[in-house]
Amino acid sequence: MDVRSQISMVFHLDKCIGCHTCSIACKNIWTDRKGTEYMWWNNVETKPGTGYPTRWEDQEKYKGGWEKLNGSIRLRSTGKSRIIPNIFHHPHQPGMDDYYEPWTYKYDELFTAPEGNDQPTARPISMVTGKYIDIEAGPNWDDDLSGSPVYAANDPNLKGLTEEQKMQLSAIERLVFFYFPRICNHCLNPSCVASCPSGALHKRGEDGIVLVDQERCRGWRSCIPACPYKKTYYNWQTGKSEKCILCFPRIETGQAPACFHSCVGRIRYLGVLLYDADKIEDVANLPSDELIDAHRDMILNPHDPEVIKAAKANGVHDSIIKSAQKSPVYKFVKEWGIALPPHIEYRTLPMLFYVPPMLPVMTSMDGNAKKNMCEGLFPDFEKSRVPMEFLANLFSGGNTGKVRYTLKKQMAVRQYRRAVTVGDIDMEAAKKMLVAADSSVEEAEGIYNLTSLCTFEERFVIPPANREEAIQMMQDPLEHKQSVGFGLLEDPERGA
């Protein structure tokens, strides 16, 4: 057992209001430099929708992640076997048009326009070329556009859905959508790291944050097609790749990452997970339908004396073990089992988990009467507006049972709490629902507390960085703000 610690995340999608505050907080801190304007280390997508970059989940096009081949896994894009032919031109690298051309407006024209009958306008100009452009795409271009034939209908997650289900998703007055905020998943088996020819991309041993060493990156760009989540980006100005750094300068000083800190809906949770690094290779190699459970099994119980002993022997600091015991992520993922990793079928073993949204509308109006679509204790999830298959394509590699489990449990908690606070539901029935959902009163209270009443300290249990022990962490993060921000000791100047 090789016990390591990983700073891990849970996004509670039921609480996401799609305000993009996280994206803006991130952009203002990290990606407002030349060459990074188009990058959104944190972005929020509307699902169903095509996302950013457009149709990033279409691995037929981008070749992200791992694929199983002859009993082992290999990178779908450029691994060791294909680095030599592909290094000059990566056949699957997304270009700027797959994201969008960043723009600003020529505001000075508002002042310099000659007097006339019309209001002067500030025309958009490209932030790359400085020339006038017609804006055709943006990072959240499909925002709220569910049901649209251009965006929602082209969501790669609709694969495997019946025509009826697809029709239902876009039917007038029935269409439905939810928000899907995304950052780097800081995977356990990151394909970006495995694809990096220079060894610049690496996983930090202490906390599992995946970083690009800007000094070592040589711009071979393998990581960009390799990441199935398209969360490594190419800085066209410096000729280096950049990605979400999980705000490690903030984490090291005990602050939540900017996107977490600014989250209006308080959907985000951050905490340490202990996991068994010995299992990474085996788990990533399992058949698709076993991935979710095996991935969860890698996460170790921080209260188990055996685990604690192994963690200590492995150099995991006591403060981190303590932090892991209070981790909200552990509760959501492991204790309650209601948080699922995105697209586990990419086999990168992502360490960001989502609580699937309770979107399915459980009741409908029949005339003026509320019609409950219940069969037995639970509403009929199969008849929900968002097909189970769609959620399963996103969160459980197509296994609808996993998604149904999380929704059932969330539903039972709701009914139970309604029985407690409103009282129009029979408490006995509510408790029966809890049992049927593999839950208990105690657990329901726990879920309710951490979902609805959680404080800042409960949502973000940040382990101490033990900076005094870590040479590289001794640098003052603010010293590098705006100039570079992530550990560079010289100006990030473009080479000749």
Add this chain to the structure above:
Amino acid sequence: MAENTTLFDYLNLFWFTVLPYIALFTFFLVTIQRYRGKGFTYSSLSSQFLENKVHFWAMVPFHYGILVVLGGHILGFLLPNQLLLWNSNPMRLYILEISGFVGGVFTLVGLINIIIRRLTDARTKMVTSAADWIVISVLLFQICTGLYTAIFHSWGSSWFAASMAPYLWSIVKFNPTIAYVTPLPLMVKLHIIGAFSIITLFPFTRLVHALVVPNPYLWRKRQVVRWHWDRKKIRTPEFKINK
């Protein structure tokens, strides 16, 4: 130098003795210094992200072509006698000459596409520096003189071994003997001057990316984990486990 030394001799001395040493010293000193002091600037500076279509037709023929051509030159430099032996059979000589020439044509086609791409694509233009244009010009000059030599002064793979290899070795051995090169045709001389100019410019331009090609990648473990602290030292004493 004898008394009847002409300007021509001085020029020969400069181009084929002084320039090579300027080139080699600049190359080694500046590449190392740049790597140590400004290591960040070592990058392929790829612009594939900005323009993804012509890029293929520019980069692929150029790089494969130049690898063949450079490989041929290095082979002639390192193994001149073996090369002569190989060429003793005309069929093998033709194969070598033709593959070298095809490599040169690939390089030229690639470079022309590079020039077209950098002139026509608005985004790529924004990341094209003066240094890029200097590199492109020198490379174009070099490829053209090289292809001219291949056509009009053919069987270069043989005479390279006889005259160029000894000349280059005389430079390496700090005993420059320009007698090997002075009788060569003008175009060949220009090609030699071009080569040393490229070596001189090399450390100041994006060409340095050739020095950081990722060779350890093929032999390293798939995943990279970096520890910033000593995994044993971090343990607090009271919890130390005796094995």
